[in-house]
Amino acid sequence: HPTLSKALLVVTVSGGGLLAYADANSSNGAQIINSSEADTKKKKVVVLGTGWAGTTFLRNLKSPSYEVQVVSPRNYFAFTPLLPSVTCGTVEGRSIVEPIRNIVRKKKVDVQFCEAECIKIDAENKKVYCRSSVNNNLNGKEEFIVDYDYLIISVGANVNTFNTPGVMENCHFLKEVEDAQKIRRTVIDCFEKASLPTTSDEEKKRILHFAVVGGGPTGVEFAAELHDFVNEDLVKLYPGLKDLVKITLLEAGDHILNMFDKRITAFAEEKFRRGGIDLKTGSMVVKVSDKEISTKELKNGGEISTIPYGMVLWSTGIGTRPVIKDFMKQIGQANRRALATDEWLRVEGCDNIYALGDCATINQRKVMEDISAIFSKADKDNSGTLTVKEFQEVIDDICERYPQVELYLKNKQMRNIVDLLKVPKGEVAKESLELNIEEFKSALSQVDSQMKNLPATAQVAAQQGVYLARCFNRMEECEQNPEGPLRFRGQGRHRFRPFRYKHLGQFAPLGGEETAAQLPGDWVSIGHSSQWLWYSVYASKQVSWRNRALVITDWARRFIFGRDSSQI
Numbered sequence: 001h002p003t004l005s006k007a008l009l010v011v012t013v014s015g016g017g018l019l020a021y022a023d024a025n026s027s028n029g030a031q032i033i034n035s036s037e038a039d040t041k042k043k044k045v046v047v048l049g050t051g052w053a054g055t056t057f058l059r060n061l062k063s064p065s066y067e068v069q070v071v072s073p074r075n076y077f078a079f080t081p082l083l084p085s086v087t088c089g090t091v092e093g094r095s096i097v098e099p100i101r102n103i104v105r106k107k108k109v110d111v112q113f114c115e116a117e118c119i120k121i122d123a124e125n126k127k128v129y130c131r132s133s134v135n136n137n138l139n140g141k142e143e144f145i146v147d148y149d150y151l152i153i154s155v156g157a158n159v160n161t162f163n164t165p166g167v168m169e170n171c172h173f174l175k176e177v178e179d180a181q182k183i184r185r186t187v188i189d190c191f192e193k194a195s196l197p198t199t200s201d202e203e204k205k206r207i208l209h210f211a212v213v214g215g216g217p218t219g220v221e222f223a224a225e226l227h228d229f230v231n232e233d234l235v236k237l238y239p240g241l242k243d244l245v246k247i248t249l250l251e252a253g254d255h256i257l258n259m260f261d262k263r264i265t266a267f268a269e270e271k272f273r274r275g276g277i278d279l280k281t282g283s284m285v286v287k288v289s290d291k292e293i294s295t296k297e298l299k300n301g302g303e304i305s306t307i308p309y310g311m312v313l314w315s316t317g318i319g320t321r322p323v324i325k326d327f328m329k330q331i332g333q334a335n336r337r338a339l340a341t342d343e344w345l346r347v348e349g350c351d352n353i354y355a356l357g358d359c360a361t362i363n364q365r366k367v368m369e370d371i372s373a374i375f376s377k378a379d380k381d382n383s384g385t386l387t388v389k390e391f392q393e394v395i396d397d398i399c400e401r402y403p404q405v406e407l408y409l410k411n412k413q414m415r416n417i418v419d420l421l422k423v424p425k426g427e428v429a430k431e432s433l434e435l436n437i438e439e440f441k442s443a444l445s446q447v448d449s450q451m452k453n454l455p456a457t458a459q460v461a462a463q464q465g466v467y468l469a470r471c472f473n474r475m476e477e478c479e480q481n482p483e484g485p486l487r488f489r490g491q492g493r494h495r496f497r498p499f500r501y502k503h504l505g506q507f508a509p510l511g512g513e514e515t516a517a518q519l520p521g522d523w524v525s526i527g528h529s530s531q532w533l534w535y536s537v538y539a540s541k542q543v544s545w546r547n548r549a550l551v552i553t554d555w556a557r558r559f560i561f562g563r564d565s566s567q568i
């Protein structure tokens, strides 16, 4: 690491496992920060990030046998599903954040927080290198090292620009509360600029053209919020500009909200078209300059066209943070979008490192490779088939390694697999019956992908945080009883059940007090009633009573007085 190579003096450890190092070239020379040897028996857990995954982990960690060091450039948790509402002032930024120190204050667990970003992970020496977010006037941003026994990586993801020229320089993003507040100021700015007597009509039209790139839930929700803001509030304040405002939603695919049920997609597209939002599907943005967006029309043989704009929001998915990219290179996971973990959320190829949330994916390929290897070993004569007895032995072996497969087979999937293999159920027990390995593997991989292709959502991150905290709460007990909990007793068994995601449904607010809700069992509801469901779910999901009260009063304020358009 370039900065580290310059470090002259590495100073010793405190109880919290913090090391500070000073730069030899700095004008102030090296300085000792602390020097007492760690004498605690508590295991040191370092948590990177205070987002959905990290905060849920901290909220659910109960065992006092850890000493936890949280490192994050943000000293608060932000309720991201309400970020689009912050862009138009429906909800205030401060209402959806809660200081992390407040969240951990009443816990019996020893939790310390450092406002810093992790810049490098050294898995070999169990250390993370950090740079403080606070600028110290004399030394610039301080750097320090934190050592760990267990590392929990939950740093989330970056925006993904697909290296499209001009995007970083000219587009807005919506990942953080500051982004949402900046968007709010820019929207009002556009209206004020367009109201100046010196602005030509042509220029007014350009300035009041708001473009949204990406038809996923965030882009759609922002377009809907902005449409409401303009039509319910701004038109009253800027009546002369009413007819000049335009909102365009650009999506490279054929449809928006393609992760939702087709009924929701169709309803949203129709609602947007009726409401005057210009929906351009099959339109891929190839370049963004300071005043124009260039798009490639995929339906018209790749024709390039340009659209003048006043403000553009880029919302096309997520990319990898540099620290994770660097770490993935170190551990032989380069060329992936996210850190590969097993189903216990342990980073593959590392000891005592866990990754969860948007920066991680459960490595499904690895499980299938292992399963394939078990089958190949059992298929001694290379015939591609096994007898039921052999087959059952293989299944036992797989279940031994992957308890989630056992759970699946035991619950309901065995019947599916048998159906898929087209084996009459009564015959499964026959000794002589031969089962086709390839068919079984493909059936299993279908089950597997349903189980592990997890979306990058707060719901997944939060469930992973709860799961990992529960594992950590029981870790000590399990170490004292290596046989494991009763449920999984037996040699070689894993101590904990693997992570299982439970999908609780998803919402897509579409503006005009209408929301689309897709709940488990493919239950779809669209309209005003779902909007009330959305209000209740999001109010109940707030991390504190303070947030809940603030968010509800913001909603009430908006109903009574409308949104605030002050430029502050």
Ligand code: FAD
Binding pocket: 048, 049, 050, 051, 052, 053, 054, 071, 072, 073, 074, 080, 081, 082, 083, 084, 116, 117, 118, 119, 154, 155, 156, 157, 174, 175, 176, 218, 321, 323, 356, 357, 358, 359, 456, 457, 458, 459, 460, 461
């Ligand atoms: P994050 O919540 O992004 O947290 C990452 C944390 O890591 C942050 O605290 C960050 O400051 C910190 N960090 C970053 N870099 C470093 C570093 N180098 N060192 C240390 N810490 C670092 N999901 C839903 O389920 N439902 C929704 O309605 C929904 N709406 C969304 C709306 C918007 C506008 C956005 C942006 C996302 C939405 N999501 C939604 C997705 C959801 O927010 C993410 O999936 C979720 O935040 C992922 O959690 P995480 O903990 O992995 O990452």
